[in-house]
Amino acid sequence: MRKANEYLIALAGNPNCGKTTLFNAITGARQHVGNYPGITVEKKEGFYLFNGLKLRLVDLPGTYSLTAYSMEELVARDFLVHERPQLVINIVDASNLERNLYLTVQLLELGIPVVLALNMVDAAASRGIEIDANELSRRLQVPVIPTVARTGKGKEELLEVTAGAASENHQWHPLHISYGADIDPVLDRMEAEINASAFLIDIYPARWVALKYLEADEQVLDKGKKVNPELSKRLEAIANEVADHLEKTLETYPEAIIADHRYGFISALLKSGVLQKSNKSDRLYLSDQIDQILTSRFFGPLIMLLILYVVYKFTFDYSAYPVGWLESGFSALSGFMESVLPPGLIKSLIVSGIIDGVGGVFSFIPLILFMFFAIAFLEDTGYLARVAYMLDRVFRTFGLHGSSVMAYIVSGGIAGGCAVPGVMATRTLRSPRERLATLLTAPFMNCGAKLPVFAMLIAAFFPAKHAQMMFLLTIVSWMLALLFARLLRWTILRGPSTPFLLELPPYRMPTLKGLLIHTWERTWQYIRKAGTIILALSILFWALMTFPTLPESQKSRFEAERALLLDQVPDDRRNSIQTIPSTTDQSFEEISSLSQRIDAVNRTESQAALRNSYAGRIGTYLEGVSRWCGFEWRTNVALLAGFPAKELIISTLGTAYSLGEASQEEEISLSRRLAEDPDWNRLRAFALIVFIMLYAPCLATVTCIVKEAGALKWGLFSLAFNTAVAFLLAVLIYQGGLLLGLGS
Amino acid sequence: MPIILLRQMSVGQKGTVAKVTAQGELGRRIRDMGLVPGTPLQIQGRAPLKDPVAIRLRDFTLTLRNNEADYVSVEVDKGA
Numbered sequence: 001m002r003k004a005n006e007y008l009i010a011l012a013g014n015p016n017c018g019k020t021t022l023f024n025a026i027t028g029a030r031q032h033v034g035n036y037p038g039i040t041v042e043k044k045e046g047f048y049l050f051n052g053l054k055l056r057l058v059d060l061p062g063t064y065s066l067t068a069y070s071m072e073e074l075v076a077r078d079f080l081v082h083e084r085p086q087l088v089i090n091i092v093d094a095s096n097l098e099r100n101l102y103l104t105v106q107l108l109e110l111g112i113p114v115v116l117a118l119n120m121v122d123a124a125a126s127r128g129i130e131i132d133a134n135e136l137s138r139r140l141q142v143p144v145i146p147t148v149a150r151t152g153k154g155k156e157e158l159l160e161v162t163a164g165a166a167s168e169n170h171q172w173h174p175l176h177i178s179y180g181a182d183i184d185p186v187l188d189r190m191e192a193e194i195n196a197s198a199f200l201i202d203i204y205p206a207r208w209v210a211l212k213y214l215e216a217d218e219q220v221l222d223k224g225k226k227v228n229p230e231l232s233k234r235l236e237a238i239a240n241e242v243a244d245h246l247e248k249t250l251e252t253y254p255e256a257i258i259a260d261h262r263y264g265f266i267s268a269l270l271k272s273g274v275l276q277k278s279n280k281s282d283r284l285y286l287s288d289q290i291d292q293i294l295t296s297r298f299f300g301p302l303i304m305l306l307i308l309y310v311v312y313k314f315t316f317d318y319s320a321y322p323v324g325w326l327e328s329g330f331s332a333l334s335g336f337m338e339s340v341l342p343p344g345l346i347k348s349l350i351v352s353g354i355i356d357g358v359g360g361v362f363s364f365i366p367l368i369l370f371m372f373f374a375i376a377f378l379e380d381t382g383y384l385a386r387v388a389y390m391l392d393r394v395f396r397t398f399g400l401h402g403s404s405v406m407a408y409i410v411s412g413g414i415a416g417g418c419a420v421p422g423v424m425a426t427r428t429l430r431s432p433r434e435r436l437a438t439l440l441t442a443p444f445m446n447c448g449a450k451l452p453v454f455a456m457l458i459a460a461f462f463p464a465k466h467a468q469m470m471f472l473l474t475i476v477s478w479m480l481a482l483l484f485a486r487l488l489r490w491t492i493l494r495g496p497s498t499p500f501l502l503e504l505p506p507y508r509m510p511t512l513k514g515l516l517i518h519t520w521e522r523t524w525q526y527i528r529k530a531g532t533i534i535l536a537l538s539i540l541f542w543a544l545m546t547f548p549t550l551p552e553s554q555k556s557r558f559e560a561e562r563a564l565l566l567d568q569v570p571d572d573r574r575n576s577i578q579t580i581p582s583t584t585d586q587s588f589e590e591i592s593s594l595s596q597r598i599d600a601v602n603r604t605e606s607q608a609a610l611r612n613s614y615a616g617r618i619g620t621y622l623e624g625v626s627r628w629c630g631f632e633w634r635t636n637v638a639l640l641a642g643f644p645a646k647e648l649i650i651s652t653l654g655t656a657y658s659l660g661e662a663s664q665e666e667e668i669s670l671s672r673r674l675a676e677d678p679d680w681n682r683l684r685a686f687a688l689i690v691f692i693m694l695y696a697p698c699l700a701t702v703t704c705i706v707k708e709a710g711a712l713k714w715g716l717f718s719l720a721f722n723t724a725v726a727f728l729l730a731v732l733i734y735q736g737g738l739l740l741g742l743g744s
Numbered sequence: 745m746p747i748i749l750l751r752q753m754s755v756g757q758k759g760t761v762a763k764v765t766a767q768g769e770l771g772r773r774i775r776d777m778g779l780v781p782g783t784p785l786q787i788q789g790r791a792p793l794k795d796p797v798a799i800r801l802r803d804f805t806l807t808l809r810n811n812e813a814d815y816v817s818v819e820v821d822k823g824a
Contacts, residue, residue, distance in 0.1 A: 099803075296792075300791075390793075505804075
């Protein structure tokens with residue numbers, strides 16, 4: 001409930017009108033981002049203290065209209081009617097006033113008290129557009145304050161007027177517009193009926209409900225049917241009657257007439273002195289001149305490739321330093337814990353479960369920070385819209401959207417990316433089906449964690465062909481991602497493509513403050529929401545790989561073997577046997593060979609423990625199926641271990657082949673071991689590479705898919721679907737290869 | 745003056761929206777963006793693969809796919 005000296009203020013406006021910039025300018029760091037319940041639309045809230053009044057500001061999603069077609073519009077509309085803020089600050093772009101006022105008119109028709117922030121008056125003036133704010137205010141009957149959100153100009157006056165208007169405790173006064181001779185009488189008739197039955201008027205103004213029946217608004221019609229089915233039917237009949245009449249006489253629809261009259265109302269509003277354009281506005285804007293190069297047939301795609309490559313390099317090269325610091329920090333921490341804790345389950349839980357889990361969560365943070373910074377920069381400059389414009393033709397063929405490219409590239413479309421920021425990058429996509437198809441297929445790309453496994457297998461079975469193989473794998477992952485996106489859009493995500501209709505906003509230099517706020521709030525969301533889940537599941541997987549422990553009888557056998565070897569070492573050397581013996585020692589040779597034998601016992605024990613664990617048992621159990629693509633229990637358990645993080649595939653495979661872990665040469669020795677193993681061949685290696693490319697995304701990615709898609713089912717779907725796809729293709733490759741006689 | 749589909753206009757050509765025949769979501773989106781009868785517009789360019797098309801109207805630039813532009817007919821200016 002509202003406190004006496006606290007006012008709820010909503011910020012509404014078109015995308016690209018400077019709404020978020022103004023919100024940041026007012027609230028500064030006193031804001032937080034969440035989601036509207038149950039959906040993925042962001043909800044930003046902040047507050048501002050003004051003369052002892054607390055203004056609680058909610059930044060509504062940017063919309064062009066208040067219809068019920070997109071999630072953003074529904075959210076904005078529902079917030080206004082259900083939360084009933086004292087006031088709406090409607091931000092309009094002064095350089096593009098006509099279209100911006102279309103939303104204003106709809107807000108006024110709803111009746112909610114409005115203060116108009118006439119934003120970017122500086123940009124408008126430079127284009128030769130002059131607006132008489134006082135006259136506009138007089139005609140609209142709402143306060144109009146000229147502002148420049150980027151510099152903070154007009155902010156104080158806007159807040160003063162807002163606080164004043166909010167404290168007057170306004171009633172809602174819906175604006176009535178004339179919709180012409182065909183609509184107005186019908187509207188009157190419907191309004192009378194609605195008022196007579198008090199139909200929905202606890203939520204909406206009566207005339208507005210009538211208007212929504214004429215516009216065939218799904219949400220209002222649904223609500224109406226529940227509240228009063230009989231009246232709802234009658235209103236629908238009236239609306240249909242008008243629609244039929246209009247179609248017969250004018251070949252048009254009520255919706256179209258209503259929109260025409262709204263724009264007519266706006267033109268009349270701006271006529272005779274309110275809006276004046278000098279000849280300057282006929283000149284090519286600077287933005288258009290830039291676009292003549294940046295979106296041209298030849299240079300456009302070339303420059304785009306270059307820019308996307310730079311974004312990629314920026315994200316992954318520069319984040320490599322903080323990622324490295326974090327990694328060495330965490331490995332120092334586990335080294336320390338390793339040395340102070342007594343051996344046993346607690347140590348294993350802390351080192352392999354908790355520290356590795358937390359390290360796994362943190363290692364993504366620099367990546368996410370850099371990626372969101374780069375994307376925020378492209379988005380705020382206006383270039384991202386151009387990318388979508390140029391690439392839409394290609395991606396639409398696969399049922400996607402021009403903006404899908406960003407998610408693919410960040411996920412590893414240029415090998416070495418990461419699907420976690422990639423999945424989060426789909427936020428720039430506004431079309432729900434295209435967005436889901438993109439985020440479900442982006443994990444097929446070759447992320448940085450898959451690369452060492454590929455490198456190891458390529459070194460073993462395709463030596464001297466590293467570059468060619470990596471190129472081939474990149475092409476294969478793009479083809480499969482696009483192909484499966486198409487498949488998803490034909491099946492479970494079937495439906496017509498969402499209308500494209502994209503505005504190309506004028507190029508602008510983003511403010512550093514805006515970029516930093518944008519970047520930080522998203523990263524914080526990841527830490528808060530995804531972090532905890534990833535940590536919990538990492539510990540679960542540690543348990544799978546650890547329990548049940550070896551039975552005592554086996555443990556004591558390994559212990560006895562070790563003791564036997566240790567007995568042969570002179571007393572004074574026993575403690576240092578694990579460390580490198582000094583070369584000055586006379587019995588160096590002998591001790592070093594004993595040390596190696598003890599090591600071998602340790603490795604055999606690790607292997608036996610792994611095989612005995614739940615994960616090992618699952619891996620062994622799955623052999624019956626995995627034999628189809630040539631995998632035995634060692635590969636299975638490594639793939640299972642790769643689910644919390646794909647980095648673990650190599651070390652687990654090392655343990656399974658009793659090569660021990662944590663050695664720098666592990667990759668090389670494992671590679672040699674596999675190359676010499678008669679069970680392994682090129683075909684099996686290739687089937688494994690393809691399987692790893694496609695199978696279940698890592699834990700962190702799945703968590704992000706659940707968050708971004710807004711439902712657990714999509715996370716589970718990606719687990720099952722990707723693994724099924726990987727299995728089918730690996731079987732196809734392996735069995736097909738065997739038939740062709742390649743399996744030797 | 746001839747009325748043609750928005751898709752058929754060439755880059756740089758000017759005209760005035762004569763009719764929008766799209767219904768449902770697409771129709772509403774088109775109207776929300778201010779593409780209603782009587783609105784003057786100019787073709788600003790086309791994407792490198794000739795689709796979508798970029799138009800300038802009401803002091804901003806709007807892009808739409810060719811199959812969406814098919815629902816908009818335009819009365820083209822003489823000599824433009």
